[in-house]
Amino acid sequence: MRTPDSSPTAEYDRAYEAVRTAFRHSIRLVHRPTVTGLENVPRSGPVIIASNHRSFVDSVYLSALAPRQVSFMAKEEYFTGTGPKGFASRTFFEAVGSFPVKRGSTADAVKALEEGEEILRQGRIFGIYPEGTRTRTGAIGTGKTGAAELAIRTGATIVPVGIMGTERVMPVDKKFPRPVTFTMRFGKPIPAPERRQPAGPQRRALTEEIMTAIAGLIDDV
Known part of the structure; x- marks a missing residue:
């Protein structure tokens, strides 16, 4: 007979926190990162973490170092591999709260x-890279409007994040992280506006506000 705190959800939460705690300790030990602004992440309610993206490890490190669980999108290939490597990849990404997505079509986007919206309506945190892909130069590109639309739909607070140095932790041509430091800054929260018409200009204006906030947290470009 299950006790109230032994439900599948509770067991998953405990497993996730155990993995997250282990990663947090190892990240701090190996990299000695500078992490600031954690107090800017609301302790409850729906939150969108909107970050720049420099390295494969960004989602993992954000998930480990944020004060609450963060769910990120991850390429479907990370969940569908076969053999020991495929099993390890799938287990790892599920453990850190990621969910699989296909890429390449409007329907997939x-x-x-929709997955992100469901996470937010559950009062959780959804992590997203507004640029849509990793930068190769460190420069902030044009943001896509998905984060803004989700915030307007759900009323989620947006917390901009600036990451510096993870491209040196795990460059594109490397398979394992290197023991170098990095910086992660959580910026001031941006409240979600109420829906206005026309919707397109409102989404674009909020997206520009998000991207400006992210750029303001980065000082190495």
Whole structure:
């Protein structure tokens, strides 16, 4: 007979926190990162973590170092591999709270945002890279409007994040992280506005506000 705190959800939460705690300790030990602004992440309610993206490890390190669980999108290939490597990849990404998405079509993008919306409506945190891909130069590119649309739909608070140095932790051509430091800054929260018409200009204006906030947290470009 299950006790109230031994439900599948509770067991998952405990497993997730155990993995997250282990990663947090190892990250701090190996990299000695500078992490600031954690107090800017609301302790409850729906939150969108909107960050720049420099390295494969960004989602893992954000998930480990944020004060609450963060769910990120991850390429479907990370969940569908076979053999020991495929099993390890799938187990790892599930353990850190990621969920699989296909890439390449408008329908896939819409489905991914629907997944994000469901996470936010559950009062959780959804992590997203507004630029849509990793930068190769460190410069902040043009943001896509998905984060803004989700915030307007759900009322989620947006917390901009600036990451510096993870491209040196795990460059594109490396398979394992290197023991170098990095910086992660959580910026001031941006409250979600109420829906206005026309919707397109409102989404674009909020997206520009998000990207400006992210750029303001980065000082190495």
